[in-house]
Amino acid sequence: MGSGDPGTTGPGIFGIRLLEVLKTHRPDIERHLILSTWAEATIKHETNYTTQAVRDLSTTTHSPKNMASALVSGSFLTDGMVVVPCSMKTLAAIRHGLGDNLLARAANVTIKERRRLILVTRESPLSAIHLENMLELARLGITIFPPVPAFYARPHTLSEAVDYTVVRILDQLGVHIPWTVRWGEPRIQPPDLS
Numbered sequence: 001m002g003s004g005d006p007g008t009t010g011p012g013i014f015g016i017r018l019l020e021v022l023k024t025h026r027p028d029i030e031r032h033l034i035l036s037t038w039a040e041a042t043i044k045h046e047t048n049y050t051t052q053a054v055r056d057l058s059t060t061t062h063s064p065k066n067m068a069s070a071l072v073s074g075s076f077l078t079d080g081m082v083v084v085p086c087s088m089k090t091l092a093a094i095r096h097g098l099g100d101n102l103l104a105r106a107a108n109v110t111i112k113e114r115r116r117l118i119l120v121t122r123e124s125p126l127s128a129i130h131l132e133n134m135l136e137l138a139r140l141g142i143t144i145f146p147p148v149p150a151f152y153a154r155p156h157t158l159s160e161a162v163d164y165t166v167v168r169i170l171d172q173l174g175v176h177i178p179w180t181v182r183w184g185e186p187r188i189q190p191p192d193l194s
Contacts (some may be wrong), residue, residue, distance in 0.1 A: 011085035011122045012042040014147055016049055017166045018084060019057035024175055032078075033058035034103045038087065042044060064101045067075050071106040072099075080116030081107060085147075088123050088130050094142075095133040110141060118143040118172050143172050152183065 022031050033055065035043075040051050057060045069078040083090060083103065090103060093142045094117075099105035108119045119137065121144060123130060134144045147165045155161040167177045 006147060008132065011120070011147055012046045013162055014083040014120055014166060014169070015082075016043070016047060016054055016057070017162050018082065018169060021163075021166055021170065021177060022175070023057050024193070026175060029079075029175065030059045031057065032111045034064055034106065035061065036064045036090075036101070042085070047148060063066055063103055064103055066102055066108070067105065069102055069106075071102060072109060074109050074113045074115065078110070080118065080120045081110045082169060082173070084118075084120035084169065085122035086119040088133070089122070091119055091121065091130070091137070092133050094119070095137050095171060111142065112185075114141070116143070116173055118145050118169060120145045120169060122147075145169060145172065 002138070019031055019033070022029055035051065035054070043049055043051055043054055062071060071078075084093075090107075092098075093104040094107045094111075097108055099108050107117060110140075119134075119142060121134070126134075138144050143169075149155065149161040150164050153160070153164050155164060168178055
């Protein structure tokens, strides 16, 4: 995909691309994946990927119904969690501590253990309810990360804009990928990961 079209029309590609970049450039990092029913629908409708192809990018895939997963225990050590894309429903569930599925429960464990949590939000425009939920989570130290393109990087393709955003998400986790455009640095062509 690197320099071409990522085959997408929506924010689902950010999570897929994040998994691809980690698998290729940081295979030492475990990648635990929770695919909700709506995540599977998003993959089908917004990308050229199959659900199985996305699962294959992870180290371990967890059912959103598996409340016995290791991810619900604070004793299971993680560096952090990224919810991408994060719907306003999921954001509200996380804000209010509703652990009725594995995704929301794992996010709540991440918060209580004071680990990094990045929510890559999907919605526009935002209502006052959305903004209040985001503000409350931001006050707890959670990173709210709308996937806004950085035009100073002068992306030539949609894929380059996606790659820049993915690398910035990984920056928030302390995982640095060398082929991004940083302010004041020359443009570097990312490798083709397809």
